[in-house]
Amino acid sequence: MNNDSMKIPQATAKRLPLYYRFLKNLHSSGKQRVSSAELSEAVKVDSATIRRDFSYFGALGKKGYGYNVNYLLSFFRKTLDQDELTKVALIGVGNLGTAFLNYNFLKNNNTKIEMGFDVESSKVGTKIGDVPIYHMDDLERVIEEDDVQVAILTVPVSAAQSITDRLVKVNVKGILNFTPARLTVPSTIRVHHIDLAVELQSLVYFLKHYSEVEEVE
Template sequence: MKENQIPKATAKRLPLYYRYLRILNNAGKKKVSSTELSEAVQVDSATIRRDFSYFGELGKRGYGYDVQDLMQFFAKTLNDDQMTNVALIGVGNLGSALLKYKFHQSNSIRVSAAFDVNPDIVGRIVDGIPVYPMTDMKEQIAIQQIDIAILTVPAQRSQDVVNELVAAGIKGILNFTPARITAPSDVLIQNVDLTNELQTLIYFLHSGSEEETVAE
């Protein structure tokens, strides 16, 4: 892989390419062109070629891309060849819905534990996932070698919980709360604000503008 920095917009498109390559591979297709990929994933072919160029020569001029080789390359790039254990923090309405999601687009993501303060939920198995008390969080994160946490706690509690997660060794947080949390520079935070996304969609709907699927 080239040493230059991969743009964030490119990184966001990699799972999209990988998912479609898996579909092609399962269908027995041997090769694919950037034009075919473009039509399938709704990203223009020039952008696809530029995205791929950050990783070196992935295809051959006049041939296109070998589906299996490219799929395996992105599997390794996205760490989809290694199991990543994830914890869900907060088993309320949103948290419960996320537990039902089986992350079928990846073979390597497993929600292995959930944590909550509600005594009616703690100690139960919810959609196949054990729910532990918050007091057990640090211990279970270490035992289960959990690297990533999904945060769905009330906004006013979010920063305190983040501090506990950092102390427990968590290296990545997917934040579904509206609060803007902070963490040390070696902990990655991805914010998912559903209300903000919906309001942005409504804005573009009524302004007559078209929002790009993935911003550059």
């Protein structure tokens, strides 16, 4: 993201890709403007939050007119589209990791999984969805040579912290952690944690205990 986006609150920044994807669709269907109610319905974010988010981008919707799609799109393009592709490595080519390798992230943004790593010899040296799989022994060398900035962790929980320590040493800036491990990293590294089992449990809990759907930020 460019420097202007630094002022945007993190919760807003997280919603940007969602807005961006929807606005691109609107634009390609020839729509010039969109109301916050329409946006709200489509992206399932309440319209007060949308209005507040958009006010950070200097996009003040006019009553009875809504937002100018082109203006918003050019803002999002500038903020979200980096000139360079962000290189991503996936570590742990098991069931989940393999699914990610087969999924084409490039469809929606500027990130690409460039390589996978594993310890199992049957996987090393193969390609999955065009992505080469390397042995963990080569982690530091390959990551440094290719200037990889982001790693996705889909390894067993027991291996997560020691792999993270190695990633930190080779200057990986961000880790998307799909393991249940709570990782310890220096403050310069950003970790986003997605624990699918916890998310599922939390969904079931909400279904059981809250009959009305409330906005949870």
